[in-house]
Amino acid sequence: MIENVFKRKLLARERQIGLWLAMADAYAASIAGQAGFDWLVIDAEHGPNDLRSILAQLQSIESTPSMPVVRPPQGEGWMIKQLLDIGAQTLLIPMVENAEQARQLVAACRYPPRGRRGMGAGIARASRFNTIPDYVDAADDQICLLVQIESRQGLDNLEAIAAIEGVDGLFIGPADLAADMGHTGNMHHSAVQAAVESAIGRIQACGKPAGILTFDVDLNRRYLELGATFVAVGADVPIFTAALGDLLAPYSASATRPPSRGY
Numbered sequence: 001m002i003e004n005v006f007k008r009k010l011l012a013r014e015r016q017i018g019l020w021l022a023m024a025d026a027y028a029a030s031i032a033g034q035a036g037f038d039w040l041v042i043d044a045e046h047g048p049n050d051l052r053s054i055l056a057q058l059q060s061i062e063s064t065p066s067m068p069v070v071r072p073p074q075g076e077g078w079m080i081k082q083l084l085d086i087g088a089q090t091l092l093i094p095m096v097e098n099a100e101q102a103r104q105l106v107a108a109c110r111y112p113p114r115g116r117r118g119m120g121a122g123i124a125r126a127s128r129f130n131t132i133p134d135y136v137d138a139a140d141d142q143i144c145l146l147v148q149i150e151s152r153q154g155l156d157n158l159e160a161i162a163a164i165e166g167v168d169g170l171f172i173g174p175a176d177l178a179a180d181m182g183h184t185g186n187m188h189h190s191a192v193q194a195a196v197e198s199a200i201g202r203i204q205a206c207g208k209p210a211g212i213l214t215f216d217v218d219l220n221r222r223y224l225e226l227g228a229t230f231v232a233v234g235a236d237v238p239i240f241t242a243a244l245g246d247l248l249a250p251y252s253a254s255a256t257r258p259p260s261r262g263y
């Protein structure tokens with residue numbers, strides 16, 4: 001069986017530094033994989049990814065030291081089935097707001113009788129095309145399910161969501177949380193930051209690892225100090241945009257200099 005190193009380290013509470021990939025490009029994913037990040041999010045919620053582009057990125061990351069995490073547009077059973085069959089082992093599910101939703105997600109990630117994942121990996125990449133003889137027996141334990149808490153309702157139900165066996169980590173989405181709290185585009189608002197910091201503590205008090213994404217290095221240091229285990233520190237698109245703007249700036253007043261506000 002292929003070991004999910006991200007999951008092993010997460011459960012051991014080893015700090016893991018990640019990068020968001022929204023370029024939806026396998027060649028760019030290879031470059032990011034060689035840069036030394038522990039984990040890379042292939043983002044199909046806001047990146048223009050489909051099953052084929054996710055597959056290509058999984059294949060290119062496999063030959064690097066990084067571990068892939070796939071974020072589908074939402075937590076639908078049929079999407080999860082396809083992603084697991086192409087070999088994704090770690091999923092990050094957006095907008096999880098209650099325990100029942102979390103329970104359904106866990107079931108979608110596990111074979112019967114523990115869950116309701118459809119049989120068929122024998123013809124898919126997950127089992128390396130049926131060359132992993134014990135795949136069906138060993139698969140469940142290598143799947144890592146991360147759920148995103150990014151609304152007031154999700155915060156209200158945080159403890160109930162964390163209590164679901166099979167939820168391996170809780171990841172705070174500060175941009176969506178800020179929007180839901182009425183501070184759209186301003187995750188730095190003091191009320192949002194207070195909610196984020198409290199959530200990091202509450203997740204750990206439940207005995208689960210906490211994760212988050214921000215492009216702000218000082219906030220990342222703070223979150224790590226507070227005990228966050230898996231922290232994504234940037235995203236490929238804004239990094240590329242800023243680097244191109246910096247390159248062009250000495251020659252042109254029209255160089256693009258986007259604000260780094262983290263949404």
Ligand SMILES: O=C(O)C(=O)C[C@H](O)[C@@H](O)CO
Binds near residue numbers: 020148172175235
């Ligand atoms: O709410 C958030 O924050 C997220 O879910 C991450 C966002 O999708 C975005 O900030 C990625 O750049």
